[in-house]
Amino acid sequence: MRRQALILSTGLVLTVMALNSCTPQLGRSSDEQVIAAMTREEKVRLLVGTCKDWNLVPEPAPATIHRPPVPEGYWDNYQGNTATMKGKVSGAAGISYAIPRLGIPEIVFADGPVGLRIDSVCTAFPSTALLAATCDTELVYSIGRAIGEEMLYYGVDILLAPGINMMRNPLCGRNYEYMSSDPDIAGATAAAYIRGVQSMGVGACVKHFAVNNQETYRNGIDAQLSDSVLRGLYLRAFERVVKESQPWTVMSSYNKINGVYAAENKYLLTDILRGEWGFDGFVMTDWWAEEDPIRMQQAGNDMLMPGTDLQIDTLLAALEDGRLDEAVLDRNLMNVLRIIRRCPSFRNQGMTNPDGRSLEQMLQSHADLARRAAAKGMVLLKNDNNALPVSRSGQRVALLGKGSYDTYAGGTGSGCVTRAYTVMLSQALAEAGYVLDSVVASRYCGHIHHSRSVQPKESAWYMPYVSELEWSRSDLQNMAKTNDLCIITLQRMAGEGGDRHLTEGDYYLTSVERSLIRDAAEIFHKQGKPVVLLLNIGASVELTDVCMYPDAILLTWLPGQEAGHAITDVLTGTQLPQGKLPMPFYVRYEDVPSAANFPSSDGNPNIVIYREGFVQPERTLYPVGFGLTY
Numbered sequence: 001m002r003r004q005a006l007i008l009s010t011g012l013v014l015t016v017m018a019l020n021s022c023t024p025q026l027g028r029s030s031d032e033q034v035i036a037a038m039t040r041e042e043k044v045r046l047l048v049g050t051c052k053d054w055n056l057v058p059e060p061a062p063a064t065i066h067r068p069p070v071p072e073g074y075w076d077n078y079q080g081n082t083a084t085m086k087g088k089v090s091g092a093a094g095i096s097y098a099i100p101r102l103g104i105p106e107i108v109f110a111d112g113p114v115g116l117r118i119d120s121v122c123t124a125f126p127s128t129a130l131l132a133a134t135c136d137t138e139l140v141y142s143i144g145r146a147i148g149e150e151m152l153y154y155g156v157d158i159l160l161a162p163g164i165n166m167m168r169n170p171l172c173g174r175n176y177e178y179m180s181s182d183p184d185i186a187g188a189t190a191a192a193y194i195r196g197v198q199s200m201g202v203g204a205c206v207k208h209f210a211v212n213n214q215e216t217y218r219n220g221i222d223a224q225l226s227d228s229v230l231r232g233l234y235l236r237a238f239e240r241v242v243k244e245s246q247p248w249t250v251m252s253s254y255n256k257i258n259g260v261y262a263a264e265n266k267y268l269l270t271d272i273l274r275g276e277w278g279f280d281g282f283v284m285t286d287w288w289a290e291e292d293p294i295r296m297q298q299a300g301n302d303m304l305m306p307g308t309d310l311q312i313d314t315l316l317a318a319l320e321d322g323r324l325d326e327a328v329l330d331r332n333l334m335n336v337l338r339i340i341r342r343c344p345s346f347r348n349q350g351m352t353n354p355d356g357r358s359l360e361q362m363l364q365s366h367a368d369l370a371r372r373a374a375a376k377g378m379v380l381l382k383n384d385n386n387a388l389p390v391s392r393s394g395q396r397v398a399l400l401g402k403g404s405y406d407t408y409a410g411g412t413g414s415g416c417v418t419r420a421y422t423v424m425l426s427q428a429l430a431e432a433g434y435v436l437d438s439v440v441a442s443r444y445c446g447h448i449h450h451s452r453s454v455q456p457k458e459s460a461w462y463m464p465y466v467s468e469l470e471w472s473r474s475d476l477q478n479m480a481k482t483n484d485l486c487i488i489t490l491q492r493m494a495g496e497g498g499d500r501h502l503t504e505g506d507y508y509l510t511s512v513e514r515s516l517i518r519d520a521a522e523i524f525h526k527q528g529k530p531v532v533l534l535l536n537i538g539a540s541v542e543l544t545d546v547c548m549y550p551d552a553i554l555l556t557w558l559p560g561q562e563a564g565h566a567i568t569d570v571l572t573g574t575q576l577p578q579g580k581l582p583m584p585f586y587v588r589y590e591d592v593p594s595a596a597n598f599p600s601s602d603g604n605p606n607i608v609i610y611r612e613g614f615v616q617p618e619r620t621l622y623p624v625g626f627g628l629t630y
């Protein structure tokens, strides 16, 4: 009996082994053989991500989305495409489907672009607009490489970055994640960034392809523009990036272009991207893009992220009744497998630190890099009478502006990094030996603490509002007597999910801010003491009516976790500000070429017509390329 059982089980093992040895394996067999061995369901599942949290499906912009009909009761039983959901990297944005029997691992996608966004601590680098301002592609490359190192360490395969939509209008909420209003500046910077990321053997994803230059109605706005404007301006940075850095992946955008969703746009995704530019990676949708899965697959949108069961069911049904040709899926699978083979997850290389440094050592060296880069990309807009740099230490400073004590590292949304800390300007100046006016400091600290304590906690998607403090002229007179200089920080927050507003407190300064800058300048100047204005912002504000008052104006951007140190380095001259503006500051908002067509045109919230002309240099306060140094 026992002998018989042994023979039987040995036979079984051998049969399984024989079967296994015939089963194609990714990397060992050709991709065609691997695809041929897949079931239809496996094919579809691999082209649809494994949705983690269906609760996150955002409400579409009104009247801009055509949702496929959902059967009654569908949401009651919804499980998500959770077949392989393991939460491998907590906080990552998505995971692909694994087919272990064919040697296909799941791969992990996480945001970008100002650092890796997962639940664990990563480095918050300066905004990508600041990186573009450095004009230093080697430095940008090293930042990309550092992010790639953190990806490798934490087990992330694809970084959902960089974003290179044009800064068409200063009000776009995501400008801090983009690079420039000039396609060549954006293209060159992004190519260096991608080369850096990918030098670590992980992938980048250039986004959002294309013409996604606003957040308002981003899920359905129809961007109407001529082919020459499309190619010459809005595709040009993508073209440079594809040709110069071969990104592993591209993310299609939510919007329509000339009536067709970018995610369903064959002209864009196949004819131009692959046919003309030679892109050889895969295209994925932006998250929860709910366009038609069949049309997306046909257009060359290889992977649907983060993936829903509804997409799977729709694709399977379409294969069954002939609306979708299986050859389309096979073509898209070839693109996906080609990239999976390059991924650390395929190489079985999770949680590795290539040069053997500890996590702490790696993060420390990246923090140093973030500080150096942030200082280099700050743009000195004005420096009358060499007000900057200020002499080293021991100086008494009236440090004004809530942003001096609550300095913003970055913007909100999917580009917000889980960082260990943000260095406040007040903290860094004190460390450097400056003596801060304690009455001023304690009033700001109390005000900020109180304002934050009565609002929900700061999160990736929410920044508590803190108003600017008012100071009377007699307060300022007292400060001017007892301090050697005055530094004022003006700040603005912005991010994904909404555009900025053409209101006081956003694009325009409030009356409190204007009076503070004007009065402080007048009063400190009477004592022969300088006033420095710092701009802790992601994109421009209207400075036309205040720029004459301060002696120096320094655009510090959203400078990342080392904010305070980097600003102090520049104020003291330890680092030279070398940034050149990658987008202009306009004299008036009406001078922005897209002013009349942002975020929509002709009173129709669903359409934005790109009918603007060129920037008139004389209508800019500070043009692209402007930046002083010491």
Ligand code: BGC
Pocket (backbone or CB within 6 Å): 093, 111, 160, 207, 286, 287, 414
């Ligand atoms: C954003 C993308 C991001 C994705 C994943 C979307 O809401 O538009 O830029 O990569 O979410 O987090």
